[in-house]
Amino acid sequence: MAGIMMRSTAFNDHDLLPDRFARDGGNVSPPLEWGQVPEGANELLLLVEDRDAGREPFLHWLVTGIQPVSGGIGEGAVPTGGREWPNGFGEIGWGGPQPPRGDDPHRYFFRLWALNxxxxxxxxxxxxxxHQAITGHEFASGTVVGLYAR
Structure with missing residues (x-):
């Protein structure tokens, strides 16, 4: 599978997320940039999940229908053409990190897929x-991971 370049100007890969992105901080989504999206992508899908939340990953943000030529999003913005879905808190849009106090830092995977x-x-x-719906319809992806603890 081809790779999409993915990064944020607010945090480095596998580095701590600033408090303003946390649910009990500013609860604003971080800026993201991507590139090297292969030709032929019908749309992009952005999924942000906490894989340390328990047996099942916790969904913090899901955006579908992102235009392949968008190149990224600003802080607190919705990607061009994107549709936000309910997060694990039951709210539409971004739901910032809120791991239990005292836990080791949780990993927040910001993953972008190019879909056919x-x-x-x-x-x-x-x-x-x-993850199940993507299977067989993805042909490129990129990931950046942020860490957060309270």
Whole structure:
């Protein structure tokens, strides 16, 4: 599978996320940049999940329908053409990190996929639903990981 370059100007890969992105901070989504999206992508999908939240990853942000030529998003913005879905808190859009106090830093995976067609998702998908729906329809992806602890 081809690789999409993915990064943020607010944090480095596998580095701590600033407090303003946390649920009990400013609860604003971080800026993201991407490139090297292969030709032929029908749309991009952005999934942010906490893989240290328990048995199942916790969904913090899901955006579908992102235009392949968008190149990224600003802080607190929605990607061009994007549709935000309910997060694990039951709210539409970004739901910032809120790991239990005293836990080791949790890992927040910001992953972007290039898809060959729009996905059919349930009204309130969980991270596992997204992973299952993507299978067979992805042909490039990129990831940047942020850490957060309270």
């Amino acid at each position: 067609r729009p996905l059919d998702l349930p009204d309130a998908p969980q991270a596992a639903d997204v």
